[in-house]
Amino acid sequence: xxxxxxxxxxxxxxxxxxxxxxxxxxxxxxxxxxxxxxxxxxxxxxxxxxxxxxxxxxxxxxxxxxxxxxxxxxxxxxxxxxxxxxxxxxxxxxxxxxxxxxxxxxxxxxxxxxxxxxxxxxxxxxxxxxxxxxxxxxxxxxxxxxxxxxxxxxxxxxxxxxxxxxxxxxxxxxxxxxxxxxxxxxxxxxxxxxxxxxxxxxxxxxxxxxxxxxxxxxxxxxxxxxxxxxxxxxxxxxxxxxxxxxxxxxxxxxxxxxxxxxxxxxxxxxxxxxxxxxxxxxxxxxxxxxxxxxxxxxxxxxxxxxxxxxxxxxxxxxxxxxxxxxxxxxxxxxxxxxxxxxxxx
Amino acid sequence: xxxxxxxxxxxxxxxxxxxxxxxxxxxxxxxxxxxxxxxxxxxxxxxxxxxxxxxxxxxxxxxxxxxxxxxxxxxxxxxxxxxxxxxxxxxxxxxxxxxxxxxxxxxxxxxxxxxxxxxxxxxxxxxxxxxxxxxxxxxxxxxxxxxxxxxxxxxxxxxxxxxxxxxxxxxxxxxxxxxxxxxxxxxxxxxxxxxxxxxxxxxxxxxxxxxxxxxxxxxxxxxxxxxxxxxxxxxxxxxxxxxxxxxxxxxxxxxxxxxxxxxxxxxxxxxxxxxxxxxxxxxxxxxxxxxxxxxxxxxxxxxxxxxxxxxxxxxxxxxxxxxxxxxxxxxxxxxxxxxxxxxxxxxxxxxxxxxxxxxxxxxxxxxxxxxxxxxxxxxxxxxxxxxxxxxxxxxxxxxxxxxxxxxxxxxxxxxxxxxxxxxxxxxxxxxxxxxxxxxxxxxxxxxxxxxxxxxxxxxxxxxxxxxxxxxxxxxxxxxxxxxxxxxxxxxxxxxxxxxxxxxxxxxxxxxxxxxxxxxxxxxxxxxxxxxxxxxxxxxxxxxxxxxxxxxxxxxxxxxxxxxxxxxxxxxxxxxxxxxxxxxxxxxxxxxxxxxxxxxxxxxxxxxxxxxxxxxxxxxxxxxxxxxxxxxxxxxxxxxxxxxxxx
Numbered sequence: 007x008x009x010x011x012x013x014x015x016x017x018x019x020x021x022x023x024x025x026x027x028x029x030x031x032x033x034x035x036x037x038x039x040x041x042x043x044x045x046x047x048x049x050x051x052x053x054x055x056x057x058x059x060x061x062x063x064x065x066x067x068x069x070x071x072x073x074x075x076x077x078x079x080x081x082x083x084x085x086x087x088x089x090x091x092x093x094x095x096x097x098x099x100x101x102x103x104x105x106x107x108x109x110x111x112x113x114x115x116x117x118x119x120x121x122x123x124x125x126x127x128x129x130x131x132x133x134x135x136x137x138x139x140x141x142x143x144x145x146x147x148x149x150x151x152x153x154x155x156x157x158x159x160x161x162x163x164x165x166x167x168x169x170x171x172x173x174x175x176x177x178x179x180x181x182x183x184x185x186x187x188x189x190x191x192x193x194x195x196x197x198x199x200x201x202x203x204x205x206x207x208x209x210x211x212x213x214x215x216x217x218x219x220x221x222x223x224x225x226x227x228x229x230x231x232x233x234x235x236x237x238x239x240x241x242x243x244x245x246x247x248x249x250x251x252x253x254x255x256x257x258x259x260x261x262x263x264x265x266x267x268x269x270x271x272x273x274x275x276x277x278x279x280x281x282x283x284x285x286x287x288x289x290x291x292x293x294x295x296x297x298x299x300x301x302x303x304x305x306x307x308x309x310x311x312x313x314x315x316x317x318x319x320x321x322x323x324x325x326x327x328x329x330x331x332x333x334x335x336x337x338x339x340x341x342x343x344x345x346x347x348x349x350x351x
Numbered sequence: 352x353x354x355x356x357x358x359x360x361x362x363x364x365x366x367x368x369x370x371x372x373x374x375x376x377x378x379x380x381x382x383x384x385x386x387x388x389x390x391x392x393x394x395x396x397x398x399x400x401x402x403x404x405x406x407x408x409x410x411x412x413x414x415x416x417x418x419x420x421x422x423x424x425x426x427x428x429x430x431x432x433x434x435x436x437x438x439x440x441x442x443x444x445x446x447x448x449x450x451x452x453x454x455x456x457x458x459x460x461x462x463x464x465x466x467x468x469x470x471x472x473x474x475x476x477x478x479x480x481x482x483x484x485x486x487x488x489x490x491x492x493x494x495x496x497x498x499x500x501x502x503x504x505x506x507x508x509x510x511x512x513x514x515x516x517x518x519x520x521x522x523x524x525x526x527x528x529x530x531x532x533x534x535x536x537x538x539x540x541x542x543x544x545x546x547x548x549x550x551x552x553x554x555x556x557x558x559x560x561x562x563x564x565x566x567x568x569x570x571x572x573x574x575x576x577x578x579x580x581x582x583x584x585x586x587x588x589x590x591x592x593x594x595x596x597x598x599x600x601x602x603x604x605x606x607x608x609x610x611x612x613x614x615x616x617x618x619x620x621x622x623x624x625x626x627x628x629x630x631x632x633x634x635x636x637x638x639x640x641x642x643x644x645x646x647x648x649x650x651x652x653x654x655x656x657x658x659x660x661x662x663x664x665x666x667x668x669x670x671x672x673x674x675x676x677x678x679x680x681x682x683x684x685x686x687x688x689x690x691x692x693x694x695x696x697x698x699x700x701x702x703x704x705x706x707x708x709x710x711x712x713x714x715x716x717x718x719x720x721x722x723x724x725x726x727x728x729x730x731x732x733x734x735x736x737x738x739x740x741x742x743x744x745x746x747x748x749x750x751x752x753x754x755x756x757x758x759x760x761x762x763x764x765x766x767x768x769x770x771x772x773x774x775x776x777x778x779x780x781x782x783x784x785x786x787x788x789x790x791x792x793x794x795x796x797x798x799x800x801x802x803x804x805x806x807x808x809x810x811x812x813x814x815x816x817x818x819x820x821x822x823x824x825x826x827x828x829x830x831x832x833x834x835x836x837x838x839x840x841x842x843x844x845x846x847x848x849x850x851x852x853x854x855x856x857x858x859x860x861x862x863x864x865x866x867x868x869x870x871x872x873x874x875x876x877x878x879x880x881x882x883x884x885x886x887x888x889x890x891x892x893x894x895x896x897x898x899x900x901x902x903x904x905x906x907x908x909x910x911x912x913x914x915x916x917x918x919x920x921x922x923x924x925x926x927x928x929x930x931x932x933x934x935x936x937x938x939x940x941x942x943x944x945x946x947x948x949x950x951x952x953x954x955x956x957x958x959x960x961x962x963x964x965x966x967x968x969x970x971x972x973x974x975x976x977x978x979x980x981x982x983x984x985x986x987x988x989x990x991x992x993x994x995x996x997x
Contacts, residue, residue: 051685052841054881065880070687085880089843092877096846132870134853158839177680177839180663182849184839 010075027068027079028056038081039119042159043069044208047168050160054093059083094123099133102154108212115210145193148270149206149216153185156213162205174199201266220249230268233322237268248275317344355640357648362526369518372416378424383440385431386624393439399458400426430593432506433748434493449488450475493745496764498734501710502750505593510628513635516596522641524716525600529649537608543720545732550576550705551809553798562692563609566700571611573602574703577618580664581781583740584812587706589748591625595632601709606653609702614655617672619662629657664836668884669703682838683884727753731797742817744769758792761815772817780809782829783889785896805896821918822901823908827855829893844887847878859919863909917981920964924986929954931978938968960988
């Protein structure tokens with residue numbers, strides 16, 4: 007891909023052709039404030055915070071503006087500063103001031119942008135403050151939706167559409183009454199939402215926030231145990247408990263994405279009823295046993311049932327390699343082709 | 352003869368045939384069947400006229416004219432004449448005798464004076480301000496300064512019968528281009544005419560058509576924007592109701608120029624009459640082979656569908672409109688984006704113009720680009736259509752050459768302010784426009800001059816306001832409109848219009864702060880610069896222009912808690928002048944909250960703690976007394992009075 011040279015605030019940078027000004031800036035380590043942009047999604051240009059001035063005359067939105075060789079961009083032009091500041095002030099004036107107790111305190115994009123723009127308490131005092139009072143949607147077992155914090159950036163809508171192809175949510179109503187809604191404004195749990203939580207991790211504020219998670223003390227890189235896809239996960243650990251799961255962006259298998267089980271189904275790990283040893287039936291009751299004990303029993307019993315009377319059913323939760331071994335074992339050791347898999351349709 | 356037209360040359364024969372047929376009718380009563388006059392009872396007048404003519408033994412059936420029979424008199428409906436204030440209107444051809452406010456009981460007089468006495472019914476004629484009567488339509492001051500091109504057919508032809516349109520040279524422009532002009536030549540004519548988009552933006556039509564022609568992808572579409580949404584505006588509605596065939600012909604010419612196969616007319620569902628007339632017009636045009644497959648035997652196909660919009664103002668924006676036709680949420684696409692002429696309806700090249708823009712085209716083709724260019728000004732050629740409303744004597748629909756001064760429209764055509772009122776401001780361009788004061792009344796009407804004054808041409812709404820109008824309240828009204836109609840996708844428009852509205856609400860209630868004026872200006876500029884589409888970019892115009900020209904009024908509201916025009920309820924009180932009150936009791940009888948006390952022939956008083964400032968007493972007090980006065984700031988209600996109430 008060929009490169010072009012553009013100038014941002016007097017700084018010449020190289021940019022890949024076909025990228026936008028915002029992308030080019032980010033790739034060169036320059037920060038242009040933005041809210042509705044997400045690297046995984048097509049730019050929407052709705053928050054208007056990434057506004058810049060192009061070639062000294064035109065106000066443009068950097069997330070949608072394609073780079074052109076010789077382009078001169080200003081992010082600090084007085085007109086740009088004014089539009090950006092007013093836009094962020096409007097958002098803040100319509101946002102709850104509950105930062106200290108907010109889930110996203112310190113990771114909130116609105117906070118970051120407001121801080122960058124330099125909003126002072128007196129600036130906000132000029133405005134008529136109002137916070138929307140739509141009841142929270144707590145129907146989903148894994149995450150809540152708080153409309154009062156929603157800045158209508160549309161990242162969740164685009165995630166559900168572009169990445170997940172589910173389209174469980176979209177804009178409803180119009181003007182100030184606009185809100186993110188399911189079809190017919192039903193609770194999320196009753197919609198076609200699959201609770202993958204992809205929107206939740208991308209929400210720049212705490213409009214979508216997971217239930218019952220705590221900030222981890224450290225993160226441990228691992229592989230999700232649920233299925234053979236083998237998504238990379240970052241397990242959030244606090245003490246000896248797992249308190250959160252994030253998709254591993256560096257893992258080539260899932261590139262950060264997770265499904266509902268991988269993201270929210272981690273409670274079994276510390277569950278008291280979790281099986282930690284094999285169980286062997288003795289006198290009609292299942293009792294805990296060692297692996298040697300269990301394997302000895304299997305060997306003793308299986309050897310009596312070789313041939314067509316044996317069949318094996320393999321699981322999608324194990325890896326390809328393990329599935330290969332099961333069919334090898336069934337055919338070569340047990341001497342039958344009676345092998346099947348739970349994911350076979 | 353009344354059959355499908357199979358070649359462009361047959362079109363001329365058809366025209367002559369229809370012309371001759373209508374000429375056989377010696378006298379024709381044209382009854383306005385625009386929405387306003389229908390509401391006033393014009394259809395009953397029309398039926399009564401037909402009945403009376405039939406009783407005289409005349410054949411009123413139009414079909415007989417086409418069979419070669421002569422007729423002494425006939426009646427016909429027509430589109431909106433424009434002078435809605437004086438409706439229902441009846442015009443008698445060929446003399447153009449113009450009757451106003453016609454009731455069913457007037458019909459016998461009209462018939463006998465016209466057919467037997469060859470005179471006129473004086474009481475129904477328009478009365479000039481000097482007391483004389485105007486007999487013919489062109490004698491009425493409302494009409495004689497107008498130049499009617501796009502409205503020419505409205506009020507003169509029956510919109511539900513295509514043969515009327517044929518008789519006034521309809522579809523000869525289409526025949527002419529099929530016979531003589533290549534698509535490029537048609538685009539050249541449109542370019543040379545200087546026609547600019549009449550939706551309000553004023554983009555040169557020729558350039559848009561050229562872009563549509565140059566676009567490579569197929570199929571291409573022609574879309575007619577009839578999503579007229581400005582409060583008080585009904586220009587497009589009148590054209591669609593009064594002369595739908597002109598719009599269809601203009602669209603077909605556009606389709607031929609850019610090579611489109613399909614067209615869509617986007618019209619609001621709130622215009623049921625326009626929808627019905629368009630449906631009839633399309634069916635008839637197809638029957639005569641001037642629309643549909645193999646038009647005029649040339650092999651060119653073009654079909655038009657009607658799409659009924661659900662009434663969102665923002666769907667008048669071209670990209671939101673195309674998305675709405677696709678069945679998606681009507682939200683403008685975010686720039687930078689390709690032009691609609693490249694990526695429009697169903698992501699295909701789409702030529703989108705306003706109703707009036709298309710309606711001009713047949714005339715331009717027939718009469719030449721130079722003819723059109725000669726009307727109006729250098730940069731804005733042709734005419735402008737306005738819906739005159741508000742505090743004006745003659746409200747209605749007018750068409751004037753570009754370059755005419757606001758003063759001429761308001762005082763000569765509109766007849767000035769009624770009831771001896773004083774002019775205060777004029778608002779053009781609907782909610783996106785601005786309010787201009789008396790000092791700017793000599794501003795010529797054209798795209799650039801209005802822009803310079805802080806307003807816009809818009810699609811043609813013109814609201815006139817008298818001295819009893821509060822400009823802060825006006826700004827608040829328009830902001831309320833844009834705030835409700837914002838699609839909500841971008842922050843500056845969604846939250847900016849809301850914030851502006853709340854500040855204006857506070858100022859109107861006497862809760863304005865001194866820093867609000869700066870904040871209004873600051874926010875207005877940011878909403879203008881930051882918004883995605885035209886709706887947001889122009890939403891603050893009413894605020895900016897009223898602040899520019901009527902700043903003192905804002906200051907009075909904020910610093911003195913005073914509404915100089917006496918409009919903002921929370922800043923005014925009504926009082927009765929003891930010396931003027933004659934104790935007629937009219938005010939007391941009409942007060943809805945019984946706040947006025949006083950015996951007959953005794954001075955009345957208003958209990959301020961009960962008064963709700965509805966102004967009924969002010970309106971009811973006879974002019975000869977004028978004892979009720981509106982005062983601002985508000986008279987404080989003493990705590991004692993409050994206690995008595997509780």
